[in-house]
Amino acid sequence: MKKSAVVHARLEPQIKKRAEGIFAKLGMSSTEAIRLFYTQVSLHKGLPFTVKIPNKQTQKVLKESQAGKNIEQFDSLDDMYASWDK
Numbered sequence: 001m002k003k004s005a006v007v008h009a010r011l012e013p014q015i016k017k018r019a020e021g022i023f024a025k026l027g028m029s030s031t032e033a034i035r036l037f038y039t040q041v042s043l044h045k046g047l048p049f050t051v052k053i054p055n056k057q058t059q060k061v062l063k064e065s066q067a068g069k070n071i072e073q074f075d076s077l078d079d080m081y082a083s084w085d086k
Contacts, residue, residue, distance in 0.1 A: 007034060 023033045040048035054062065064070050074080040 019033070020030055023030055026033075028036070037048075061070075072080075072083065074083065
């Protein structure tokens with residue numbers, strides 16, 4: 001099939017850079033990733049993932065974590081898992 005349709009999109013440079021880094025690790029270009037997304041949307045007849053608006057508690061936790069509040073840090077996964085048992 002001839003590929004002649006074009007998609008133009010504007011997004012924040014940091015988002016583009018992070019996404020392209022992930023695509024590179026996966027061995028794909030941005031064009032291939034966009035083609036994959038469009039293919040999945042077509043196959044699913046909608047978005048290929050669930051999109052939800054976070055509830056109030058999740059919104060609060062996200063806002064606090066983005067502000068650096070109420071964050072626990074651990075030296076290892078074992079330490080993190082041990083904290084769950086407390």
